[in-house]
Every structure is written in C-alpha cells, then in structure tokens.
Amino acid sequence: MGAIHLIRHGQASWGAEDYDQLSDRGTQQGSLLGTSWEAGDWAPTHSVAGSLRRHAQTAVAAIDACGTGDGYDVDAGWDEYDVSVLLQAVREQSGGREVAPREFQPLLDAALMRWIDGEEGLGSSFAEFSDAVLGALERTVARAGQSGEQVAVFTSGGPIGLVVSHLLAGDASLFVRLNAVVVNASVTTIIVGSTGARLLTFNEHGHLPRDLVTFR
Secondary structure, three states: OEEEEEEEOOOEOOOOOOOOOEOHHHHHHHHHHHHHHHHOOOOOOEEEEOOOHHHHHHHHHHHHHHOOOOOOEEOHHHOOOOHHHHHHHHHHHOOOOOOOHHHHHHHHHHHHHHHHOOOOOOOOOHHHHHHHHHHHHHHHHHHHHHHOOEEEEEEOHHHHHHHHHHHHHOOOOOHHHHHOOOOOOOEEEEEEEOOEEEEEEEEEOOOOOHHHOOOO
C-alpha cells in the first residue's frame, strides 16, 4: 500500500509585491516539517512539487531538514489558482479600501464562488483548474499504488481542498470550505491500495508550535 502526503507550502509573502516567495516564517515552517520527519525516522521515497516558487522553496526546506531525499520532480498540475486575480476581486468587493483580517475570508470565499460559477475575468476557469489538479492526482495515485511509495507533494491550499472534496463528496462541493482552513506546511495524507485512493488524515500540523500556525 502506498501513500500520498499533500503538503501546503509554508507562509508566502502576504501583502508584498511578490506573493510567490516564502516569508522567513514560511521557510521555518517547512524546516520544522522536515525535522519532524527526521525525528520520526521517516522520509518520503519520492517527492513532487508544483511549479510555483513557494512550492519549490517549501520542498527544499523540508527535504534539507529531513536529511534524506534526492530532490523532487515538478508537476504543474499541482499549481494553485491565480491568487493575484482573486485578490483583485476581493479589493473590488471591498470598494478598494483596506480589508481587515476578519473580513478577508468571507470576501475571498465570495470571489471563489463567482469564479466557480463561471464569471469571466478571474483567470483560468475553475474547470481548467479542476482538470489540472485531478490529472495530477491521478498521476500521483498511479505512482504510489504501483510502487507502494510514500509520495510527498508540495502544493497549495486550493488543490488540497479540491482533492479532499472529491475524496469525501465525489465532487467539488466542499472545496471552498476546505480551502479556507488549510494550514501552511500542514500535511493531508491519502492512502492508495487495491480499492483506490482514500483520505486518511486532513490538515495535520502538530509539528508546528502554536505561534507558527498560519493560514496565509
């Protein structure tokens, strides 16, 4: 039996001109994940990352801290939706004013629902995003199932939420709710056996101290 460990990237540079870059805290989160692997005498037998810099930087931080591994492959199917376009939609919904932290998630969820409903001007379509992520999942399941490998996938909250929604509900109906709660550098584990892929755990983050638990 193989397993797939979906890892959300560490904290990115929220509010900066270039979001796709880990913050110092994000790098620390990735390193703590790798240190927890080393402490548990465990390491992935194969690693994959999306094509974004925050995916690569989290992979490097975790693999280096673990001390075991031969790098990672890149599969752009694990990339996030276009965050910059959705953030612009949030700004428009707020009338251009600065959004307080407690207000942000409801506005983002509303923008995501508009995107899912097919509103134009919000980047690639939700259908295209779904096809890419589920295609990447299918490729990863095939590898883990055939070889019994422990595959680490460094990705984003959106792909993780979509995959878990499909595993639990058979569709994307839980996507928005799950996407909102995925912790940076958390681990969601899927086991792959003769009956296919099944969710084992969601959003594990016990390797992070409380002051390093972040959602964006």
